[in-house]
Amino acid sequence: MNREQIIKGAVWFFPIIFTAGGLFWSVNNTSEAVSHLDTEFQSHEKLEAHPVSGSLLETLMSEQRAVRIEQSEQAVNISAICQATGAACR
Helix, strand or coil, rough: CCHHHHHHHHHHHHHHHHHHHHHHHHHHHHHHHHHHHHHHHHHHCCCCHHHHHHHHHHHHHHHHHHHHHHHHHHHHHHHHHHHCCCCCCC
16 A cells, blocks of 8 residues: 555545544434433323422412402493493493
């Protein structure tokens, strides 16, 4: 082998080695991330209900009750205003 053939071989050899190393690192890193997500998903799947959902549902229901009470009071007030003024309210 002469010097020119060695240089051509190195020009082809080094990028292939670095690409293979990068690909190996990327696949290894991705498989670790997927296994981590899989274990998190399995632990989450074993829960009966999401821990936040119960308290969130109670909060939403109490806020909804407050809105309904306020709307009822407003309807009574509007009705009283319409009756007092003789307006044709609908």
